[in-house]
Amino acid sequence: MMSTFKNISVCYEHQIKSLVFNHTILFQYLKALRTISEHCYLSAGVIRQLVWSELHHDQYKIEGSEIDVIFYDPASDQEYEKHIQQALHRQFPYNDWDVVNQATVHQWYLKENGEQIAAYCSLSDAISVWPETATAIAIRLRQNDQLEIIAPLGLTDLFELKLRWNPRLVSHDLFLNRVRQKRWLERWPKLQLVEYEK
Helix, strand or coil: CHHHHHHHHHHHHHHHHHHHHHCHHHHHHHHHHHHHCCCCEEECHHHHHHHHHHHCCCCCCCCCCEEEEEECCCCCCHHHHHHHHHHHHHHCCCCEEEEEECCCHHHCCECCCCCECCCCCCHHHHHCCCCEHHHCCEEEECCCCCEEEECCCCCHHHHCCEECECCCCCCHHHHHHHHHHHCHHHHCCCCEECCCCC
């Protein structure tokens, strides 16, 4: 069983690398981001929608979309986030760039009960609490042009078109609200909403 899962994961890893390297604009973004800050990753929707577009045989139009950029640095301040955001905007003004240091998220993010969340210990730890399993992914281009992938919840749900709630941080109701507001099931009809068993 472990071997089969490993083979599936490797297969999906090869697929995501192929998709990224063959998407001219996304690859250009990754190279620019590496020049601005080699510690930053593209994350969440930009990758999820690339994969979902491919699996729906649609062309992925990245222009005009919001792109999440993340990094992890407990010693950094908000000015560094602004510097990265402004540098990206200067090069690619037709995208909305959202740059977030995941080491500081606990300072402004509250649980639904009003409690402050604990500080994350790494980038992988931060990504592992994102609301959907298919969204919990980040990529960056290393200096040798190899793609680094962080996917603490795996790539299976992303490639098997499963919308699955990740209960680590947000409630199931909030997850369902996100699905409705973003109209994912209408935009991506092959998606399957995984029922939550209480």
